[in-house]
Amino acid sequence: MTDPSAAGGAALTASVLPRADGTPFAFDTNTQGVAMERIAINPTSFSVGLGFDQALLITGRRRELICSAQDSVDETGTPVHPGDLAAQLAKSLDNLEAVLAEAQMALSDVVRLNIFTTELSTLFRHFSAITDRFNGSRFATTVLGVPSLAGPDLMVALEATAMD
Structure with a gap:
C-alpha cells in the first residue's frame, strides 16, 4: 500500500x-x-424533499465499501418474493444491511445508492420504504429502469457505496 x-x-x-x-x-x-464529514450539494432543493441529495462531498473519510448489487435472495442465493416489489425491496435492504454490518458499517454510512428495477412506477410508489429505512440519512442516488435483472423473478437491486 x-x-x-x-x-x-x-x-x-x-x-x-x-x-x-x-x-x-x-x-x-x-x-x-x-472524522468523515458529508456536505450535501443541492443546487436546487427538490431532491431533499424526496430523501436524497444530488451529490455528497465527502471529506476526512477513512474506509470505503463498494457493494455489489443486493437483491431479494435468501442465504442460498435463491430469489424470494416473486412478483412482490415491496417485499423484494425490503429483502434487498435487509441484504444490504447484512453486507454493511459485515464491514462494521450501517445504512447511515451509505453515500451512494444506485437502484435498478424492472418496475419503475411500482418502485416510485414504494420509494419511501427506502428513505424510511435510512432514517433521515440521505445519499446520492440514481434510479434505473432495466428490462431484467440477474434472475427472472427479481424486480429490484440495490448497489451501494459506503464510507466512514
Missing part, C-alpha cells in the same frame, strides 16, 4: 477489526483522527 503522506496526504495505519464470524480483516484509518 502506498503511503499518501509522501504526496501531502494524511499518513495511514493498518487496523484490524473482526468480521461477524470473528475472523479479522484489516483496513486503513486516518492517523490524524479526522
Whole structure:
C-alpha cells in the first residue's frame, strides 16, 4: 500500500477489526483522527424533499465499501418474493444491511445508492420504504429502469457505496 503522506496526504495505519464470524480483516484509518464529514450539494432543493441529495462531498473519510448489487435472495442465493416489489425491496435492504454490518458499517454510512428495477412506477410508489429505512440519512442516488435483472423473478437491486 502506498503511503499518501509522501504526496501531502494524511499518513495511514493498518487496523484490524473482526468480521461477524470473528475472523479479522484489516483496513486503513486516518492517523490524524479526522472524522468523515458529508456536505450535501443541492443546487436546487427538490431532491431533499424526496430523501436524497444530488451529490455528497465527502471529506476526512477513512474506509470505503463498494457493494455489489443486493437483491431479494435468501442465504442460498435463491430469489424470494416473486412478483412482490415491496417485499423484494425490503429483502434487498435487509441484504444490504447484512453486507454493511459485515464491514462494521450501517445504512447511515451509505453515500451512494444506485437502484435498478424492472418496475419503475411500482418502485416510485414504494420509494419511501427506502428513505424510511435510512432514517433521515440521505445519499446520492440514481434510479434505473432495466428490462431484467440477474434472475427472472427479481424486480429490484440495490448497489451501494459506503464510507466512514
